Amino acid sequence: MNTIKHRAENLNNGGSVTVYYCGYEKCESGHSWGPAMRNQYLLHYVISGRGEYTVGGETYSLHPSECFLIRPGERTFYSADREDPWEYMWVAFDGFDVLEILRRTGLVSRYVASVENGGEFVRYLREMIDEFSQGGLFKVMSCFYGAMSVLEKSAHGGAYTREHEYVNKAIGYIKSNYGYPIQISDLARHIGIDRTYLYRIFTASENMSPKQYLMQVRINAAKKMLLAGTYSVGETALSCGFADSASFCGRFKRCTGMTPKEFIADSQKRRTEA
Known part of the structure; x- marks a missing residue:
């Protein structure tokens, strides 16, 4: 052979x-x-x-x-x-x-x-x-x-355009500050460009708006904290930029189809069956 x-x-x-x-x-x-x-x-x-x-x-x-x-x-x-x-x-x-x-x-x-x-x-x-x-x-x-x-x-054709740099800066800012109550206007001001322009180039690059991306980062961070098993739902909510547990649970279910507790139970079941 x-x-x-x-x-x-x-x-x-x-x-x-x-x-x-x-x-x-x-x-x-x-x-x-x-x-x-x-x-x-x-x-x-x-x-x-x-x-x-x-x-x-x-x-x-x-x-x-x-x-x-x-x-x-x-x-x-x-x-x-x-x-x-x-x-x-x-x-x-x-x-x-x-x-x-x-x-x-x-x-x-x-x-x-x-x-x-x-x-x-x-x-x-x-x-x-x-x-x-x-x-x-x-x-x-x-x-x-x-x-x-x-x-x-x-x-990207081997080269980064100015728009690509702006999007990368926006992503970096979101990942560093998702735990705070940031607004998209804060994001645009940090980069130094107009909010409407940011929305257009970000959506074209990432196939979602900056606001949707921010929520995705927050939900993913929340998943990691919930799976760690050492943080309460309230701690997870505040750490990931949500005002309170109620708003976090509602948003989490809309994004994942499960409540945080259901997500934890489902993950534990999958690990047991694996």
């Missing part, structure tokens, strides 16, 4: 993004997986060769310097070309901040993307695989975010 595999797994940091496993494979002719579903996001990068990826009734032909994304719960199938089977690297991940990562890398509504600086991308993935097998959590996450930064640059 000519198949070469390198796989590392079971390093879970429980943070806003968790890398579950990563690896490398030089596939044999016609090697395939599926149709089946994955439990996490799985990103493959094609180093050499060719293959096909099928999801949602669409089939994509993949070539070197391209990547394809598998989303959890979606039925997928992929196979190596019989004449020129692909060689690829992969990383499986999930977490509260994944949606933002997909937006920044251009994969929020796409399954396939080209990578402009493939050499740098591969270097990060190789380092991630090496560190993963040694249990180096911080280095693994550093390499993961490094690889995502390469995808982000590719999604």
